[in-house]
Structures are given as structure tokens and as C-alpha cells.
Amino acid sequence: MLKKPVILVVEDHPLIRLSALDIVNTAGFAGIGAENADDAIRILEARADIRLVFTDVEMPGTMDGVKLAHYIRNRWPPVHLVIVSGKSVLAESQLPVGSRFLSKPYSDSAIAAELHRLLGISTDGASDLSL
């Protein structure tokens, strides 16, 4: 059996992080969580199997999600990026090319569809997307 693609979820709110990890895992991926940008960078440095980073924009710490996304794009160019924010409109020009933006509150199916699209895995896999 193939190993599940690993997705890093960066979200400072524990409840939202837990739920986002649940969405990721339900969609057939292996989710790991990070509380903030620094935490995320430490994890990315420590392991090479992360395919996608799913990050919130508004986070405490030295970097917000937009800065983190640019940092990742520079340092680990192959890693896909999904960015979510409570601000309804973020200028596309602020985000790295090729990254996807969704506004909060997001629905499970919208996130799952985006993850499958970016990682090129068909949606009729083993995961249940009806929720």
C-alpha cells in the first residue's frame, strides 16, 4: 500500500486545528499540526515528506500565513500551498503564484476538493467526502 501524502496544517486555534486535521485525515491524507509559522518551519526542516502546507493567515508570532507561504515557496518550492483567512478578500498578488486561497469559514468538502486537486488524487478514493 502506498504511503498517504503528508499535509502540514498551520493554525493557532486548537479547535480549528483539530478539525482541519480531521478534514485532512478524512480526505485520505496524513495530517500533522503546527501552532504557528516558526513551528511549521521547524517541522519542514526536520522532515522531507511534506507535500502540502495548509495555513491560516492571521497567527501570532514572527510570521503570518502570507509571509510563511512566501518563505516556503522560496525554500521548498515543490510544496503546495493552501491559504485560508478570516479576511474575506486577500489580494491575489500578495500570495505566492500557484497557491490557493479560501476564506473562513470553509466547508470540509471545499478543502478536501482543493487538497485532492493540488495533489492530483482523484476524489473517488477511499475517503468519504459526503460530509
Next chain:
Amino acid sequence: MKVLQSFHIEPAALSLVLAVIVSSNEPLVLLDGNLKVIGASNSFCSAFQIDPATVSGKHIAELGQGEWNVPQLISLLEATASGAAEVHAYEFSLFRSGQDTRLLVLNARRLVYDNKEQTRLLLGVADVTAARANDKLKDRLLLERSVLLQEVQHRVANSLQIIASILMQSARNVQSDETRGHLKDAHGRLMSIAAVQRQLAASSLTEVELRSYFTQLCKSLGASMIHDQKLLSIEVLVDESCVAADISMSLGLIVTELVINALKLAFPGHHGGKIVVTYKSDAEDWTLSVTDNGIGMQSGADSAKPGLGTNIVEALSKRLEAEVEVANANPGTSIHVAHIKRAIAPTARAV
């Protein structure tokens, strides 16, 4: 009266002209064709700290400590004197040593009158320093307000995300299909309200156009709550009304509750049907109605009530100073929420 003779004007007329200029509340300077001052208003002299006794006969460049000797200004005035240009709302910063810079708006024109050989310029000076500072302050406050508003929107979105997360996590974990259905309905409701919240946040307008708002709301409600959209449809008939954002929010929540209620109660057994949302206004008065062509009110007193959302609808209607009325639509049920300011005879209301 040496000065008067040198200008070859009837002494009384010149004296009247000078008196008018000197007493003008607006800072004014009358210049001859060589930009020499004939007269200046007291308001000009006091505003720019020039001794009124010293102005007459001086070149404009010599006024005060020479702060008016600015090449652009002089060339503009010379062009005006020669008839080649006119100084219209020319913005000019007046620098004086030891004093704040004043921001001025200058207007100058060549005067047209009987004596064609003489050139006379009238220069008007408006000090807009305070007005500009005010504008700047206003801009800063507006910016601060929009930053605060963004912060609030972000918090609201985050809170909605937490609730959405809890609902969906619960839906994934419960065993009962019925409960899962309820949780998913609640999630759909939340997402539809969030979509509207987003629309409101994106428009910086203080007023919301109800037709597009209700159309989007009903579309979103239909997408999340109706299983077969070919069988069951929601129609929106709204006039050109625009209302304040907070009022639109209350109206939107009432529509959400009434539509969900109709979807739940009016069409058992998956027969087709239609729900119509209408909003009409006439000056202060307005009526919001949600009508379905479903099974109608049952004879029991309980079923005539709008069910789960009753409290929400009643509380919001009260806030909008509106009355809720449930009527038989034959077939189906019609619920009217009406805000009527005009006094109506009690008999007319007893429907």
C-alpha cells in the same frame, strides 16, 4: 492725494474701491500691471502679519520679509497681467522663518473695466491649512476604522469557523443518521449566513441592496437544504429597496428561518413545490413575506406556528418593529412580517 492722481481715476471711485478691498473679510490684494500693491484688505494683512501702512506701492515680492517672492507665483501673476493666463485655484505653500508653513489657494484675475489702458489684478488668498489638516485627520480616522472593521470581520469569520468545525466534527462522529442530518442542516445554515456576512463585509457600503442579498441567500439555502432542486424551488421577488446593513442582517435571518421552516414542514413526502420570498416597501412601510404552495396549515393549533424558528423570527421582528402574521395561502402557507407605521383601524387588521 498724490496716489489717486497717479492712477487717473476719479478720486471718489478709487477711494470707494480701496474701502471695499480694505474691509473685505476674504484676504484680497489689488495689484497694478507691474505687480505693485494698490491696496490690500485688513484681513490679508493680519492673516500674513504685514503692516497695512507699508503695503501701498510695494511690489508683491517685497511684501513682508519677501516670502511672496516665489518665481512660480510671480510668473503666474505676470502672465495674468499680460492677459495670457489666469490664476485659478493655484496651491501655494507660504514659508516664513520661525512660523508654520501655510497652505494657500490663490485666485487672481485681470479686472475688466472702463479704463482699457490700465491693468489691474485682483488676487484672492484662501488659507486652507486647517481644512487640509482636517481632511488628513479624517483620512486617518477612516483608515483606522477600516482596520478595526477588518479585525472584527476576521474575528467573526474565525468564530464561525470554530462553530462550523464543531458541527462537522460532531456530524462525522455520531451514529444516528437523523442526528447527522440535523447537524449537517445546521452546518448548511451557518455557511449560508457566513456567505452573506462575507458579502456584507466585502461591500464597504452602509446600505445593502435587498434583491441581490436575498437572491444570494436563497440560492445558498437551496444549495445546502434542498436535495432535488428540480422539484423544489425558491423564487425571490424583491423591489428596489436598500436598507442599512444591520437591518438587512435581521431580515436575512428571518428569511433564513422562514425558508428552512417551509422546507421542513410544507413539503412532506418529496412532492414538488415552490417557496416565494417577497419584499415590498412604500416609504417607511415594508412587508416581507415567505409563501409556500405546500400542504398548508394543519387544523391543530400547534402546526399553525412556524416551528423551530418561531422565537428567532419573533425576536427579530420585534427588533424591526414589525408584526408577524400567519395566513392560509390556499394552497400552502403564507407568513407576513410587516412594518406598518401608518395607523390602521383595528377592523382592517382583523383578517
